[in-house]
Amino acid sequence: MKISGGKAVVDVMVKEGVKKAFCVPGESYLGVMDALYQHPEIDLISARHEGGASFMAEGYAKASGEVGVCMATRGVGATNLAIGIHTAAQDSTPMVALIGQVERPFKEKEAFQEVDLAGFFSHLCKWTVEIDRAERIPELLHRAFHIARSGRPGPVLVALPHDMLEDEAEMADYSPYRSRRPRPHMEDAERAVEEIRKAKRPVLIAGGGVIHAKAQPLLVEFVEKMNLPVVTAFRRFDAFPNKHASYAGWLGFGTPHSLLDEIRNADVVIALGTRFSQVGTQDYTLLSERTKLIHIDICPDIFGKVYAPSLAIEADAKSFLELALQAVDSQAAVERNERTAELHAEYMKFSETKADYTDEFTDMDGLMHDIVAQLPADTIITNDAGNFFSWLSRYYRFEQENTYVGPTSGAMGYGLPAAIGAKLAQPHRPVVSFSGDGGFMMTMQEIETAVRYKVPTISIVINNNKYGTIRTHQEIHFPERVIGTDLTNPDFAKMARLFGAHGEKVERNTEFVPALQRAIASGLPAVIEVTVNPEILSVSQDKGEVTEKLASLN
CATH class of the missing domain: 3.40.50.1220 (TPP-binding domain)
Structure with a gap:
């Protein structure tokens, strides 16, 4: 019996045990999406940006221990997907990226959105392949999953020409395979x-x-x-x-x-x-x-x-x-x-939290003191890159395995979408993401994805109205020559509510615990915006010196 290339792709996904796939829909792989319609056992999570979809897949893979799957259309979608693929490469995360490609007769004519996908991603992935014949889909796609999870895990990219997905062919019956992990002598x-x-x-x-x-x-x-x-x-x-x-x-x-x-x-x-x-x-x-x-x-x-x-x-x-x-x-x-x-x-001694509280801003030491006291030990923590991370890494003690999902690549915009992926992998555990205002704005649109799929993550956004990490480097290497690192932001709590999520704004330490408790009780995706002193950029900074400096300027 002949089947379409699109159906063959999904048949392999089913055999490989894929339960979630993350995407932004695209016309170049509609054949795969149509075949997924026939397989409700695979949840298709449609995100608002390919970068968000790739982070979701990467976070899902870390939290589930399975291969993460993300999908995008040819050139424009694939290049947006690259940030999550790079994160998977540096973090040794098993991932298979399925990318629609231009029709085979149109290749090398600078066709609409054309990119040599296998070549472009070759140095980011463990393996890249373009499948040009439908009958080879089971063979090559099973191999892709095997390579992604074997040895040092990592991402594999599979390009799928649009017209190939509509071809019909008789498919050989392949099964998933796993190689034994190397044992020492x-x-x-x-x-x-x-x-x-x-x-x-x-x-x-x-x-x-x-x-x-x-x-x-x-x-x-x-x-x-x-x-x-x-x-x-x-x-x-x-x-x-x-x-x-x-x-x-x-x-x-x-x-x-x-x-x-x-x-x-x-x-x-x-x-x-x-x-x-x-x-x-x-x-x-x-x-x-x-x-x-x-x-x-x-x-x-x-x-x-x-x-x-x-x-x-x-x-x-x-x-x-x-x-x-x-x-x-x-x-x-x-x-x-x-x-x-x-x-x-x-x-x-170094990691002992400090119950420091202020009324003018939210003191980060005090915030971490409350977070450590409030969150259960099985909470999964995700984070963006940013100077706020120095408080998290110093004061949060991870007691259980599979409780941290973070990017060794230092990717901004990771926290929220990775939390969505982690929560879908571990729905019965609390998942809390930490982001700065700079990183959060890069993938904030995925709040709508969390609302649409009813994924109750909690996003804590540390707002100092600047790209804080870069400002820190700027002030060390080029003092008093600030450029390009100041930001203005919307009211993140109001923005969350506009999306249909729960939103809270915390301006002093005494407001945080009640806000966190309301966010948890809401059962909704939640955003807690925390305003902090913009002059305090790291956990090692002397807060007394900052206070004296500000007083001298006033």
């Missing part, structure tokens, strides 16, 4: 354990590979037996429970210098499922030449890309930990002069 696990046992000042860095492998419980068991301090990689907070006695902190913007020095002075660093990002390594200055590096990763291409390992082990985090625990006998606990306990105590 026992002798490598034993060698790693022996090196750690002999070390005087070891540190373990836990990355996204721990999260992808769902290896947090095994990691807890391993570090307890080896008495190891654990640091989480950039924006991988939930790779290890933050209140655990072995947790020493996180890498990224605002990491305490004392913790960075501790890692630089380590004699052995165990990097478990991390690629050593520029931000996490403080511009690649984190490890010293004296440090022995034991690097465990599912992707061998990572080894030596930033730091040369003394021992490289190709394995997923769970498989390594299973063997490493076998190599550790029941008496293997190691005394390290209370170093692990001291590092954890320093982290707990």
